[in-house]
Amino acid sequence: MRKFRHIEEKFFRVLMFLSTSIIVISLSVIIFSILHKGLPSLSWEMISQTPKGGFYFGKEGGILNAIVGSLYLAIASTILALIIGLPVALMMNVHLVKYKKLVDSIRFFLDLLWGVPSIVYGAFGFSVMIYFGLKTSLLAGILTVTLFIIPIMVRAMDEVLKTIPRGLMETAMSLGSTSSEISYRIYLRQVISGLITAVLLSFGRAIGDAASVLFTTGYTDHIPTALNQPTATLPLAIFFQLSSPIPEVQNRAYASALILTIIILFISILSRIFSQKYQKNRIKN
């Protein structure tokens, strides 16, 4: 019996080691290949100029249009999703605390929406655009991506809010606070660092998604100057460059991927810094 337990222990240790290694190795390979192929093509022109000679065949110029477009799109839709998502998450955890079944079904539907592939959001956005006779535009993309990230943001915030001990709410209630005061004056402070992480997670999804913007924002070589213009995005820039028959343009796709990765890395570091900064008043469980 004792021996069997030791074998069991060893078996699971090896299994865990293997799965950890698979993840670490594949991640390293991805990063290495992006660096390896992308770094030689990465240049100052790449991030400071718009494409020359078309995004599909052009070997000159850069992808400034896609960088700016992606940032416009991701920042705007994250802000919109925050304005809608934060009150929803707080309502689920404070105002509706007595209605557990209702909240559980809201969670279920949000999880369903989270699971819907982004191309479906893209197709939905596209059909709405056709209905209203709109062309591909930055605005259509922002709205579609907002819809796409709301469930992600709400559920991520919801999970953070769920960790708040019930005693904190009872305490606040017995001081005579209303549900909204509990939400915005107490809960928000308690979980602000987790909420920042949720927002940046959604931002990462917004900036990295290709399918939802394929039909809705379109693509262009120009930097958009108005909401009704089509807009380039980084994931689509990578897609078009990779599908080009010219090897130099294909390599530029890796440089674009590198830029996207750096943006996301930068966002992750920011989120770490912010969440530590706002940690200090938090009540530990």
Place this chain on the structure above:
Amino acid sequence: MEDRTKIKIKDLNLSIGKQKILKDINLEIPEKKITVILGPSGCGKTTLLKSLNRLTDLYPDMRVSGNIMIDNVDILHTNEDITLLRQKMGLLSQRPYPLPMNIYNNVAFGLRISGRKKKRYLDKRVEHYLKMANLWDEVKDRLKDPASALSIGQQQRLCLARGLAVDPDIILADEPTSALDPISSEAIEKKFVELKQQYTIVMVTHVLRQARRIADYVVFMYLGEIIEQGTASEVFDNPKQDMTKQYLKGSFN
């Protein structure tokens, strides 16, 4: 009971789903005395305490019937603003839950949400209530520190100051010393004896010795029912029910 009744509970029944937590509770709690609710774990003491300021509203599937009269207002069936009713009762819970903000703001929170926002007024009140909870000397130089940096005993006293700051009539305490060291516990007990000059105190405990030390009135509960109630000397020195006698002897916990 010759003392004026502050809280009068009539036929209170409470159940979660099919499980009955409180059965036909009838109880009168006198004004400006310490009433201790005593009993083994899981007998419904805490639930009874929570129903006094309607924290039962927060729990799904919890059904409450009966009447709880506080100053002749039936808080279970009133149209009055429930947040104002709750402000009349300070709550101390088993472990302290300071708010996620600094020490000063913890005490000022209740005042601010009831519309008193002038800084000079707040400064004075915060100092007054921190002194009342015997915490002022320890924190006067670090009012801007997060409340979570205090020790558990200090946090509990901070919670007391915060609860007193909204100017309640009643203090509800749910095993307020169970997470504290002996010295902090004694400080809280002493404070309660002082505070009963001004406040009606209802305390839940399962520490028999603590109840003996500070109780004026004792309510003994078992499995959701009140077995015996009366003045401390009646219940402790001359219990009428067998169950109470056994409990006082320490036969069960």
